[in-house]
Amino acid sequence: xxxxxxxxxxxxxxxxxxxxxxxxxxxxxxxxxxxxxxxxxxxxxxxxxxxxxxxxxxxxxxxxxxxxxxxxxxxxxxxxxxxxxxxxxxxxxxxxxxxxxxxxxxxxxxxxxxxxxxxxxxxxxxxxxxxxxxxxxxxxxxxxxxxxxxxxxxxxxxxxxxxxxxxxxxxxxxxxxxxxxxxxxxxxxxxxxxxxxxxxxxxxxxxxxxxxxxxxxxxxxxxxxxxxxxxxxxxxxxxxxxxxxxxxxxxxxxxxxxxxxxxxxxxxxxxxxxxxxxxxxxxxxxxxxxxxxxxxxxxxxxxxxxxxxxxxxxxxxxxxxxxxxxxxxxxxxxxxxxxxxxxxxxxxxxxxxxxxxxxxxxxxxxxxxxxxxxxxxxxxxxxxxxxxxxxxxxxxxxxxxxxxxxxxxxxxxxxxxxxxxxxxxxxxxx
Numbered sequence: 001x002x003x004x005x006x007x008x009x010x011x012x013x014x015x016x017x018x019x020x021x022x023x024x025x026x027x028x029x030x031x032x033x034x035x036x037x038x039x040x041x042x043x044x045x046x047x048x049x050x051x052x053x054x055x056x057x058x059x060x061x062x063x064x065x066x067x068x069x070x071x072x073x074x075x076x077x078x079x080x081x082x083x084x085x086x087x088x089x090x091x092x093x094x095x096x097x098x099x100x101x102x103x104x105x106x107x108x109x110x111x112x113x114x115x116x117x118x119x120x121x122x123x124x125x126x127x128x129x130x131x132x133x134x135x136x137x138x139x140x141x142x143x144x145x146x147x148x149x150x151x152x153x154x155x156x157x158x159x160x161x162x163x164x165x166x167x168x169x170x171x172x173x174x175x176x177x178x179x180x181x182x183x184x185x186x187x188x189x190x191x192x193x194x195x196x197x198x199x200x201x202x203x204x205x206x207x208x209x210x211x212x213x214x215x216x217x218x219x220x221x222x223x224x225x226x227x228x229x230x231x232x233x234x235x236x237x238x239x240x241x242x243x244x245x246x247x248x249x250x251x252x253x254x255x256x257x258x259x260x261x262x263x264x265x266x267x268x269x270x271x272x273x274x275x276x277x278x279x280x281x282x283x284x285x286x287x288x289x290x291x292x293x294x295x296x297x298x299x300x301x302x303x304x305x306x307x308x309x310x311x312x313x314x315x316x317x318x319x320x321x322x323x324x325x326x327x328x329x330x331x332x333x334x335x336x337x338x339x340x341x342x343x344x345x346x347x348x349x350x351x352x353x354x355x356x357x358x359x360x361x362x363x364x365x366x367x368x369x370x371x372x373x374x375x376x377x378x379x380x381x382x383x384x385x386x387x388x389x390x391x392x393x394x395x396x397x398x399x400x401x402x403x404x405x406x407x408x409x410x411x412x413x414x415x416x417x418x419x420x421x422x423x424x425x426x427x428x429x430x
Contacts (some may be wrong), residue, residue, distance in 0.1 A: 063425070076090055078137050089138065104417050114147075141171070148168075161190065167193075168192070180195075207225075207260055210231060223239045258416060259282060272296070273294035274291075281322055312365055323351070325346035328343070330354050333351065339396060366382060368423075370412045380399060
């Protein structure tokens with residue numbers, strides 16, 4: 001039952017205004033016997049924010065806050081109640097988290113000790129604990145003995161981990177080849193992705209049903225779903241083992257990001273490439289035609305990109321000057337420029353005056369930004385509380401997330417097809 005739901009979503013890219021179709025949500029709700037949540041568009045509200053604080057520098061990990069959609073327990077607070085302000089994730093006592101990612105109904109977190117925790121929906125084994133039983137609080141992923149993980153990513157119904165030895169592990173749904181092990185079977189424990197012998201991976205990213213791996217030599221591999229060309233190999237055929245992305249000749253990649261059905265990469269020369277689903281302009285090349293191989297994003301002249309993120313049908317970039325660019329679907333204000341007009345080329349997010357951003361993240365139709373002062377800004381689709389400002393309305397300008405008093409954020413996260421948000425927090429320095 002759960003497996004078939006995953007197949008239909010990832011294979012068909014069935015969205016209701018950029019989110020999983022209502023029929024798909026109903027299947028998951030029935031599988032978990034949880035109350036249904038009605039997703040409807042809220043009025044887009046414009047508004048600016050400001051404020052100051054001091055992040056705790058040099059801290060090795062922190063506690064975790066989450067907000068937004070929680071119908072599958074993906075907020076990890078032991079409930080299935082959605083939240084419009086951050087709540088504390090119930091991590092095991094003494095646990096500190098260094099990074100985290102959200103899938104369609106599950107969440108992953110990497111601890112300071114290199115272990116991986118997971119919680120939420122588990123119908124396809126995406127929690128990696130050897131079961132298909134969902135959990136409202138974190139459980140430990142059963143990593144191979146001796147594995148130390150350095151990065152995690154969540155797809156819609158699959159999960160990825162990068163090990164310190166440069167290998168990639170995957171678990172959860174495998175119906176579209178998401179696990180990259182040559183099979184289309186799901187796995188409730190991590191399996192090794194079959195990259196070419198001798199390949200050492202330095203970065204990973206996951207979209208809805210596809211995954212990316214950047215090698216130490218600057219080459220790029222992809223596997224899984226490919227109906228929109230998101231693997232970048234010039235075809236629309238799914239791949240159960242990694243295929244090489246057809247980059248322009250002599251191109252070396254230094255940064256990657258996977259959206260729901262599209263992919264992004266920064267090259268060693270500072271260019272940004274994109275491929276896959278371009279229905280709403282998420283490739284940023286001025287067109288709305290899908291591309292099965294990488295095309296160049298039309299960045300403003302002189303832009304230096306430090307980070308990339310892909311959502312359902314929009315893309316996000318952080319610049320070296322601390323500004324944020326966005327492009328693609330804007331029907332819920334996800335571009336953050338005070339309008340709801342789509343853009344097939346990057347536009348600048350209207351941050352509060354004087355704001356410098358240090359990190360970004362994208363959900364399905366909403367985006368997050370971490371400021372240099374430890375605040376979190378959010379904009380776009382907000383009817384499930386994913387903007388974290390105490391409201392359930394969308395916003396076409398950034399609003400400030402209500403992080404509890406006395407805390408500052410040091411990291412933010414979401415996922416390319418999620419309606420919830422995450423932040424690592426620390427006590428503010430006095």
